Amino acid sequence: VALRDVAMGMVGWGVECILFNEEYMTCTWGSGQTLTANYSLYYWYENRSPVAECKQYLWERGVRTGCRFEQSEIIQFQPFHVRVNASQDGRILEIPSNRMELQNLVKPEAPVNLTIRNMSSNQLQLTWSSPYPKAHCLEHVVKYKSNKDTSWMKQEVKGDIFSFPSVDYEKFYTFYVRSKINNYCGSTQLWSEWSVPVFWGSNTTSKGMAEEQLQWFWIHTVLIPIASCLLLLVLVVLLVRMERVWVIIMPRIPNPNKNFDDLFITHNGDFQEWVGVPKDVVESFKPNYSESICHVSELPYEPLQDSIHPPGVPGPQEHGPYKNSYVGA
Amino acid sequence: MSHAFFRSIFRVLPLLLVLSPVNSSSCTMGNKTTEIRVKYENILSHDIEELVNISAEYRDRCCKNKRHEHNKVFFCNDTQEIESLQSMACNMLKFFNKQKINKEFRRKAALVSCGTLQVLQCKCGRHKKEKVCMQVNAPNNEDTETVEQLKKKCNQEFCELKENISSLRSCWNKFEKIISR
Numbered sequence: 077v078a079l080r081d082v083a084m085g086m087v088g089w090g091v092e093c094i095l096f097n098e099e100y101m102t103c104t105w106g107s108g109q110t111l112t113a114n115y116s117l118y119y120w121y122e123n124r125s126p127v128a129e130c131k132q133y134l135w136e137r138g139v140r141t142g143c144r145f146e147q148s149e150i151i152q153f154q155p156f157h158v159r160v161n162a163s164q165d166g167r168i169l170e171i172p173s174n175r176m177e178l179q180n181l182v183k184p185e186a187p188v189n190l191t192i193r194n195m196s197s198n199q200l201q202l203t204w205s206s207p208y209p210k211a212h213c214l215e216h217v218v219k220y221k222s223n224k225d226t227s228w229m230k231q232e233v234k235g236d237i238f239s240f241p242s243v244d245y246e247k248f249y250t251f252y253v254r255s256k257i258n259n260y261c262g263s264t265q266l267w268s269e270w271s272v273p274v275f276w277g278s279n280t281t282s283k284g285m286a287e288e289q290l291q292w293f294w295i296h297t298v299l300i301p302i303a304s305c306l307l308l309l310v311l312v313v314l315l316v317r318m319e320r321v322w323v324i325i326m327p328r329i330p331n332p333n334k335n336f337d338d339l340f341i342t343h344n345g346d347f348q349e350w351v352g353v354p355k356d357v358v359e360s361f362k363p364n365y366s367e368s369i370c371h372v373s374e375l376p377y378e379p380l381q382d383s384i385h386p387p388g389v390p391g392p393q394e395h396g397p398y399k400n401s402y403v404g405a
Numbered sequence: 406m407s408h409a410f411f412r413s414i415f416r417v418l419p420l421l422l423v424l425s426p427v428n429s430s431s432c433t434m435g436n437k438t439t440e441i442r443v444k445y446e447n448i449l450s451h452d453i454e455e456l457v458n459i460s461a462e463y464r465d466r467c468c469k470n471k472r473h474e475h476n477k478v479f480f481c482n483d484t485q486e487i488e489s490l491q492s493m494a495c496n497m498l499k500f501f502n503k504q505k506i507n508k509e510f511r512r513k514a515a516l517v518s519c520g521t522l523q524v525l526q527c528k529c530g531r532h533k534k535e536k537v538c539m540q541v542n543a544p545n546n547e548d549t550e551t552v553e554q555l556k557k558k559c560n561q562e563f564c565e566l567k568e569n570i571s572s573l574r575s576c577w578n579k580f581e582k583i584i585s586r
Contacts, residue, residue, distance in 0.1 A: 153576075261581050
């Protein structure tokens with residue numbers, strides 16, 4: 077295994093130092109799962125002290141993973157340097173760290189003694205204390221929600237008092253607080269852990285709400301889905317079994333075939349004949365239609381012997397504007 | 406007998422001069438820590454934070470090899486925090502006329518220096534530096550450079566100013582922590 081790979085097992089190729097509440101400090105460079113070599117830590121303060129080796133190593137699975145510094149070994153506002161030596165098979169690799177300002181690596185302890193007081197006009201006041209010795213150097217965040225809320229609300233607080241303006245007496249509230257060194261005393265992003273929560277609201281309400289929530293849980297997640305499935309099953313069975321119902325839901329598509337039996341059977345598909353179009357109309361639509369002249373003539377009129385018409389009165393065939401014959405089309 | 410008396414006096418006087426404190430502070434706020442804290446927290450800390458943020462936008466790589474580790478100006482001495490702040494603020498004023506550094510950055514740095522001197526009621530050794538504070542408060546009507554233009558400039562004076570700013574901020578943090586007890 078290359079020594080470089082061994083060194084790469086260190087977290088992010090660096091050393092992470094944290095001052096816990098300014099009481100002690102740990103500088104760690106990895107975990108026992110990734111580290112395999114023998115590590116040594118050396119440290120010094122700029123222009124102040126000689127290089128010294130860590131007096132109290134942190135171990136994990138038989139491997140040195142960090143160093144613990146007691147309060148007497150910690151000097152803030154003095155540039156701090158660390159060097160970790162990784163050695164394996166007789167070879168040594170030095171891994172220097174960046175210059176550190178320890179006052180910017182302080183992680184205070186979580187606030188304690190959270191207390192809620194009822195103030196006038198539906199107002200709550202939350203107070204707490206901090207194990208960190210310099211309370212004036214802290215800023216805080218309060219996290220809270222009621223039993224009816226789905227998400228947490230967060231509020232930044234400079235001092236150690238938080239006022240909740242309008243509280244609902246029918247709700248059950250939960251509050252958490254955490255702290256950080258403010259910008260007046262340092263430059264850090266290390267928040268403390270969240271405090272132990274404090275609650276406000278009647279205890280019976282909370283128990284009743286818990287039971288009610290349990291009931292709703294069983295109803296929503298068990299009873300309603302089962303009932304829905306059963307109902308669906310019944311409906312499907314009814315649909316399949318009862319043709320009357322099936323026909324209403326899925327009516328048969330009408331088949332117009334019978335109406336056209338006469339066309340195909342009697343008239344051999346001749347649509348015009350089936351409809352009853354006159355033959356001459358059919359013929360007239362043919363492109364080569366020609367109409368023959370049909371001569372129509374009247375037979376000469378032979379009147380009866382003087383018994384029917386008096387003499388001198390012409391018969392119908394002698395008068396009229398028409399000729400004795402006409403051309404019929 | 407009389408010349409022996411005068412001889413002893415002449416020895417004592419120079420001795421008094423030698424033993425008198427060399428670095429007597431010219432800051433007059435002294436023990437008014439509450440007043441200092443109020444002015445620092447409400448006004449000066451915001452200017453310092455803004456200056457630090459602007460300083461952080463510059464590429465840090467160009468200043469890594471130019472660290473002035475042995476410059477005593479950047480030390481915040483124990484029990485002498487006010488004097489250290491005075492020294493840092495007065496030193497920072499000299500950058501106001503350095504043309505190689507961005508003008509707005511210089512102006513803000515001078516603003517913080519003058520603010521520090523004002524809060525602590527300090528004076529610098531050379532009175533010329535206080536004249537800078539008169540110019541700093543005048544409005545800047547010239548166009549400011551863009552952030553991209555700011556990022557390109559990197560020289561030794563700039564690196565020294567960055568370090569001065571960082572030391573000043575740390576020293577204020579230290580002082581605030583001490584007076585917060």
